Each structure stands twice: as C-alpha cells, then as structure tokens.
Amino acid sequence: MGFRSYLAKRVAIAIIMLFVVLSINYALFFVMPGDPASLFINPLRGSSVGKQEFLDRLRARWGFDQPPEQRFLLYIRNMLSWSFGDSLISGQSISSEMLLRMWGTIELMGGSTILGILIGVSLGVLVAYKRGGKFDSGMVTVSLITYSLPVFWMGLVLILIFTVKFGVPSAGAFPYDWGLPGRWPVAYTVSAANGTQWNGNVVMSINPQGTITLLYGYVSHLVLPLMTLTLFTYGGYLLLTRATMIEALTEDYIVTARAKGVPERSVIFRHALKNASLPLITSAALAFGFMISGAIITEGVFSWPGMGRWIFQAIVFNDYSVLQAVFYIIAVLVILANIIADVLYGIIDPRIKYG
C-alpha cells in the first residue's frame, strides 16, 4: 500500500473516531440527569433579566424541544460548523473566546513542550553517550524525580522560591494586572479625547520603550509557569531518549560506522539519533495533542488565562456549552496529532511500509 492510500485510510479512521468521540461527548452532556435546558442555565447568573430570551436562544441552538435524533443531528452540525454558542460565564461567543484562550495555552504549553523536548533530548543523548557513569545515574535519578513530582506542587515550590523571595510575578493575569485591556499581542484600541483611536500594536510601534516594557511584563509573567512545565516534561523525554539511544548505540551498524571511521558526532546524530527518534516523535506529537488537558493544573496554579483554566471554570460554574466545545477541540487535536505522528514516521524512516 502506498503512502497516499495509507493516509486516506488513516483519515477515514480519524473521521469515524471523531464521530464516535462526538457521540460520547453528546451522551456525556445531554444524557446526564436533569433537564438539559436547566443544566445550561447558570445558577450563579442571579438575575432573571433576559433569562427567558436566553433559554429560547438555547432551545433554538441545541433543539431541546425536538426529538433526540433531531437534537443529535443539530449537535453534530453545530460542532462541525464551529458554532458553539455563547459562554454562560462571560456571555461572549465561545469560538472567539476560544481563540484568545488557545493562544494563552499555546504560549505556555507549546513553549514548554518545545523547551522540554529540546532539553530532554539533548540531555538524553548526552547521558546515553556517557552511560554507566555517575553523570548518567545522577541525571536519570534527577529526571525520574522531577518526572514523578506532581506538577502543581512544583509550581507552588517555584512560587515559594521565586515569587516570595525574589518577587517574580506569579499570576498569569498579564496584561490585566497592568491595567491593560487585552492579551498581548492581540490588538486593542486606545481612544483619545478628540475621538481618534489607536490600535494597540500601533501604540507599541510608535513607542519603543512601551514595547520593551510590555515585552518585559510578558516574559516575566511567562517565566515561572514555563519553568514549571519544562521541569515536568523534560524528564520523560530524557528517559525515553536515553533508552532508545542506548538501544541504538549497541546496534551493529554503529560498530560498522565507527569501524569505517565515521566521525563520532556523525555516528551519534546521523546514525543513532535518527534511528532512535521514532518513539520520540510519537510521544512529542501526542504531547501536543494532549496540550490542553495537560494545561488544566498548571494554569490553575498560576491562574493563567488559557484553555485549562477555562475548563476548570466551566466545570465549577456548570458551563456545559464551553465544556463540550473544549472536549471537541481536544479530540480533534489528539486525532490530528496521531495522524501527524504517523506521517512523520514515514518521512523519518522510509523503511516503514504503510499498511
């Protein structure tokens, strides 16, 4: 079977999978006990102003007055057409709020995953190369420990060290805690008394000092959560790289390469690492897929305004429309990550026969 037909098969399976996950989500949020419409009403909203109108809007969107099969179809259509409705907490459109939140999570989780992979893989290669020594056992022990520590605790300890002692900001409320209206670099407008308006990015570009200040605020808020997550993730990559690299380095072709007189650097990176990287790629791709669900705890510790914090708030305040949208997005991301991992496999290792 060629690559194309393999990819087609994978995509077909992915679509079926997506459908199944959608059904499970539907079951999870709609077959739960109680009147579904009342589930969508947030008890904390308090005032009944516009409640009936709100209910009617909900009914029309999710078809609560229609038979179950109609409702299911409506649900699928809404999900696929990206119309998730409004958040019950903020009252804003979920899809637009999701973009903002997603950016927050990508900054944090994406950054830390990349950092973790870079640090973990390079240390793993080093450790595998010097295996058996004190450095090896030390690094393995340290990464085992950081890997098995609860990530929220690591966050708390880092807050204890850096925020309490050195005053590094720990809250992820930037730029709100600086009195700025929106999340950088999303553009925002500044109105002057004479009626002219500036775009937020324009303000930055005409005021380089402001840009530097903003950048400093941004980085100083990011550094603690990023450090926490990187400390948490690098250990797994280090251990995985070490295991696969040791296996690869004991193979016969390495002996052959060395006997040929291939430079050591080339032996390690071109011969061993390339062959050892397959499981790394799978786990890295899956890590990106599970980015959002992994963010829930760290974002909770640092009150970082990302997807994880959103999920937590949605659960606490029974915001089911947000939850089902987020669950859908997570499923899509994980399925995509799986496909990407499979495709990357083929690019890295041409020996793999698709089928």
Next chain:
Amino acid sequence: MGDHMSTSKRRRETHLARARALYDLKRFANFIGIFARSPRGLIGLIIIGGFTLIAFFPSFFGAYDPVNGRSLAGWLAAPAWLKNVPAQLGGMPDLSFNDNPTLNSGFENSTLTPWNFTSTDQFMHTTVGHEENFEGHAGIVDVGFKRGEVGTAYGNITITLTQDFYYQYSGPPFSFRGSLVFLLNGTTTTSSHLDKRVNESNRDQWPFPTYNITVSALDVPTKITMYLVGLAVNRTLPMWPLREQYTTYTPLGMYGMAMDGTYVNSSETVSLLGSNEISVNASAGSWVDTDQTSEPIDSNAIRIATMISEQYGAKQFATTVFFPKEATPGWFRLGLNVTFFDKDPSKPASSDVHLDTLNMRLLGTGWGIMGTDHEGRDLWSQLMYGAGISLYVGVLSTIVAIGIGLTVGLMAGYLGRVVDEILMRICDVLLVLPGLPLLIVLVAVLGTSINNLIILLGVLGWMGFARLVRSQVISLRERPFIEAAKAVGASKTHIMVRHILPNVMSLVYVTLATTVPGNIVAEASLGFLGFTDPNRMSWGLMLNNLNMSAAFQNWWWVIPPGLCIALIAIAFILFGYALDEVLNPRLRLRR
C-alpha cells in the same frame, strides 16, 4: 483394592504438593535473594512499608483531627521547633505558644487569690464560693449592688476584678480569646430580688410558678467590661472591652427574658480604639457562656481602628495589644469592670451579677511539628491521614485498571479478529478522550467520594496496559507450548487462564508497581483542584487549602505534602524497576 489405590494416589498427590510448595518456596527465596541485591528496590520497599504503616495507624502518628480539629493554635502557625533555630537560618525566635496565663479563673479558690477585687463603695457586697454556680463549677463571685432607701441616686458605681499575669514570649500571640460565664439578676419595680437559686432545677421554665412577680423593668442597668492592659508600657493603650449593657427587660413569651440592649457609648474606657466592642446577647436570669455565644470574645472578631493599625502596622488585634516589642515578654493585666448605673432615685434598687470562669486563652503563632493551616488545624496530622487516602486510591484504582486491562488484553490478543478489533477501537476512543478534564467532569457529576474516584481512575486508565498485554499475548500465542495445549484439546478459556496468564503475570506485577504513582498523582491533582471529598484530608486537599488561602510563603505547608507524594511515587517506581529486573532476566544481561 480401590481403597489402596486411592491411598497411594493421595500419598503421591501430597508428595507432589509438598514438592511443589518446596519448589515455590525455593523460587520465592531465590526471588528475594535477587531482589535484595538491588538496593534501589529495597529503598522503595522500605518507603512503601513506612507509608503503609502510617496509612493503617494514622491516629497513632498524628494525634489531632485533620478535618474538624480547628483552632488548635493560631491560624497559619509556624512549626514550634523554628523557635530554637537562629533567625539567620530562617528560624523564628519570636514565636509564641498556646497559653492560659490566668490563675484561679474558675474562682475555685475561695480566697480569690490572685484576683484583686476593688470595691470602694459601701453598698457593694460580694460573695465568693456561692453554692449556686454554672454547670457544677466549684466557685463563683457574686457582685451585688443595693440601695434600700428612696431619695438620692448614687450614679455610676464600678467594681473591678483584675489579675496580673506574666506573658513569657518575645512575640505577640496570634489571637487571644476571653471567656466569661455570667448571670444577671436585678430588682424590678416591685423591689423583689430575683433569685435563681431556687429554680436551678427548671431554669428553662420561666416565669416560675413559685414567683408571683410581674417583671416590667430592671431598675439598675448593668454593664460588664472585660479588658486587657499592658503594664510594662505605662499607658492604657490597647484595651479590650467587652460591652454588656442592659437597660430594661420585659417578659417575652414562655421562656425567660429578652434583653433590650440599647447601646451606650463606652468612650470613657476606650479612647483610642474607637468602637471595637463585642456585645454579647444575653437573657436575664440565665447563665451566659461567652464561649457559646454566636460571637465569642475573640481578638479576631475585633475590628481595629484605622488609626491604630496605621500607627502600629498591625494586622491582628492581638498583635496590637502585645505590641510594642518592649512590652513582651512582660506583665499584662486582665480586668473586668462591672458598672451599675443607678439613675432612678424614686425607688429602692438592687442588682446582682454572678461571675464564673473569667479566663483568657492565648493562641500561639507556633504549633507542633508542621504548624497549622488557615483554620488552625494540625498540618502534621493532616499529612499522616493523607497517606492512607493516597495509598488507598493509588493502589485500588491501579488494581481496577490492571484488572480491566488484563482481561481486555488477553481477550483481544488471544481471541483476535472481531473481538480484537472492537476492543482495540474502544481503547483508541478512550485514548482520544481528554483524560483529566473528563475525570473532573465525571467526578463533579457523580460525586467526589473516594470510591467514585477509584472506579473512575480505573475505568479511564487501563488502555496502555491492555495494549501491552495484547502484544505480549500475540507473541505468546504462536509458541509451541500453546500449540501443544491446543493439540491436547484444551479450551480457549483454559489456555488463556492456565497457560497465557502465568506468562504475563510478571508484566502485571511490574505495571502494578509503576502505575500506582500516576494514580496517586492524579488523585492529588484532583484534590488540588478541589474535586475531592472535603471530609477526607488528602495531600492534594492540603495543597488546595494552601492555594486557596494563598499562604505560599509558609514553606512548612508547601513542601511536605508534595514531598510525600513524590517520595511514595518514586518508591513505587524504584520497586517496580527492581521487580522488572528480577522478573525479566534479559534486562539484567543488558546492563
């Protein structure tokens, strides 16, 4: 003949069983021998054993109630041993501990020492050791005022009861809590002296049939003020008044008297602190225990005047009272003023105040091995009780997960085809679902009980192991001994249970040990987010409390729970790796 046969058969069987047992024993001894050679495995085993011991006897290791034992000491107290550490090394020499400095607070000693009783007025009478007292306490002070004649009112008459005590710590306490048990009686318009003594047995039934008194108003309003003065600094600055003010009382329904507590400004006793009295609602003619009132006389309940807190930078009232530092350690005075407002000269008047248990407790800023949390609960006990929950959830949920994963893996691997396809697709779908958010949603919906958590962690955590078992079974399926079993005519169930299962058991043991840490961390994470049983103190919940009360600077609260989670997780991982080395001899060769 048949009998003989069966006997020999039985003998052979017992012999076989004995040989088998001996073989098993030898294998086990061999296993222990190999295992003991791995120091890491032994360390893991010792740590797990220690935590298991704590898990089974938490009350032996931690003496206090981890959930309900509130206000054992001041809130957010530091560990007591920090007092002995030099300040340069992070110690806290200024810590204070729980104290109860007043002596003879229940007036058991009838000579009233060491209380100073000041009464300058000839119309006052006092009795000590009265037989009528509060809930069987030994002694009582009865303070009375009596004016028999009509003509001149005496005005405000105050008697004072004080005791000086030595405060021995260099830093202020977290808070102090005064307590007083008192009973008010007064004359009425008909000049009858209400005496509770007779009616002690049926105190609740008021008005009593034995008294034919129509009570309309109390002639002598009475005010009780409790205060605390620092003696070392010669000023009456931080005073601590308890205001009790009674003007009139009128009969109300069947039960007792309602107090009409019209407020009288007590600015003559407290000039600096402004209005920070605690008033206690009381019914006349019945005992009032200020500890039982809705607002006990606690320094935490007193608002500090803005001026004072700006001047002394104090956040807690106790810190203001035991400020400045030259006052501590030093002498302080606990006092009680009873003031009778004799204002109406047109008729004779008398009034009685019965006092019992005039006491003050100081809650320290230091406590125990690990200090206290934001509600004054013992953190060390919480840590000890948390071990049980972590181990219980971690181990049981792993057993559930391994059970499901083993069954699925065996069936998918050995039965193959349709069964394999279906089970593996279920596996794929479950792997795509977001683990932690889904877990939180389900816990939030189904309830946060520990057993729910175990089942959910098990049901959502078997997929990886099922895949592992399946791949192992697929390779085992083609081995000659399975072919042989098939040729003999063994059923599929028999082959799976008797031939394949024993060969994947080593996998089970190792995975059991290496999966527990993940589940322990998952349980702690849920606890940290607050999705856990609030009546079972777990390590995650401890850190949740920490996060909620934003006490990040209390390292003695931040470090231990996470360290315990990490320790137990690493112990299981070390144990699992050592087990893996013993059970999979190939691994040993590679090293």
